[in-house]
Amino acid sequence: MKVIALSGSLRAASINSALLRAAARLAPQDMRIEVFRGLGDLPLFNIDLEAAVPPSVAALRAAVGGADALLIASPEYAHGVSGVMKNALDWLVSLESFINKPVALLNAQPRAYFSDAALRETLKTMSAVVVESASVSIQLTADTLTEEGMLASPPVTQAILAALLDLRAAVLGGGGQGPLFPVR
């Protein structure tokens, strides 16, 4: 099972990126999480470029298209989705394989509900399946704001792992929906 993780922040010390890297290290052996690092290379969305999409866009589409699920962690800026994350989604709107894609949204800012709600609305509009049980707020403290800090914290690792197992179950067809995607 292959999962592509997208961080909505480009900051080197991003908490959201750290959370995704920690998730990649915690994932069960049969669930490979790849943190996609090319969101910052995307051009700003312009439908006029569709005739010959830049390699960065093609790389994003190939990664997402080939994944069984997505894992998203994105900051909230000014009560909105980060432009970085929304720009990536704008490039994915036309991707047919986005339909029914299981998505887990990890929220590292539990009080950031505007962005979380807006992301869910956009993902549902794009016909993805937001896996609610896997879309959780992760309570972070001053000593769990880095990848190593997260991995050293039992409550944080347990919360991440619970979300991953729920995402895994959704891909495998838990909840009686039948397999959403073939598992390779």
Place this chain on the structure above:
Amino acid sequence: MKVIALSGSLRAASINSALLRAAARLAPQDMRIEVFRGLGDLPLFNIDLEAAVPPSVAALRAAVGGADALLIASPEYAHGVSGVMKNALDWLVSLESFINKPVALLNAQPRAYFSDAALRETLKTMSAVVVESASVSIQLTADTLTEEGMLASPPVTQAILAALLDLRAAVLGGGGQGPLFPVR
């Protein structure tokens, strides 16, 4: 009075950009509207770049900082604000002169209420003043989707001009609020 107009679409045939160019041509003599064309040149927001912001970011900040008001028209993509527009706003969050800046939001897709609501929330969070009477939906028809088509249509030109006059009044201090900004 100087107004900077920002379009959330980079498409050459963008209806939102056409609407702003039409507004610039219709504006009263004492109200100069400049359609800012550099949003597509901005890098994706990354706070790590703040130490030495790229020239494109400095140009946006100088234009907005020097304006008495903003005029925004932005498309809705997948029930969300376009990444292009949100990325521009992300670069403006830290701009002190954004505080109390009068903003008019023109909406060329009257049924696109998700993006309109999200933009208002973000602008208010950034401490701008959304001038409600100047923030209107413009009803467009098949023959008013271009700048020339808009300028040839009495209902469209009247709707645009009414919004501009309300924005002008807000800058000049109409409504008993006193001048929000000095008018040069």
